[in-house]
Amino acid sequence: MIVNASIDPKKATFRHYAVTYAMSLITIAAFGLLSLDSYAQYHMQWNSATATVTDVQVDSAHNRGDVLVSLEYTYAVNGVSYDSQSTKVVHIPSTLENRNLLAAQYASGTKINIFYEVKTPDKTMVTEPDKSPINFIGELIATIAMSCLLIFAIYTNIVIVLQKKKLGGKT
Helix, strand or coil: CCCCCCHHHHHHHHHHHHHHHHHHHHHHHHHHHHHHHHHHHHHEEEEEHHHHHHEEEEEECCCCCCCCEEEEEEEECCCCEEEEEEEEECCCCCCCHHHHHHHHHCCCCCCEEEEECCCCCCEEEEEEEEECCCHHHHHHHHHHHHHHHHHHHHHHHHHHHHHHCCCCCCC
């Protein structure tokens, strides 16, 4: 084993810990941001409106066998007209007959019910928003679990290094 005598082992250990801590903090921050995004989605205020379909594309969800219905539509909120688009997954076999039936069901000019975000009415979806707290709680639990695992990994790393030093080994 070749050892570079110019590298101070204390500095190398410090760099190792600094990188480990930085990566841990970045990971915890990323999971925290995901939880905040889920929390924001959970607390958004959604209203419904009637929209008129202007275009429809019906395709297969290749890897799942479902049908994807991509809709373009117009709607009005408080007298202001909006154009939007959204994709809906329909859980039926993706046969040509089913795709043709969905294309006819959402043909141009068809009235559909959409949901828009109250504060930003140009943000819409064609499926009812999930108001269940399960997503938010799940991501929060995942963030806490990941944080605990990272703290445990750092603690274990420190204990191993200290034991090696105590036994006179190299770090």
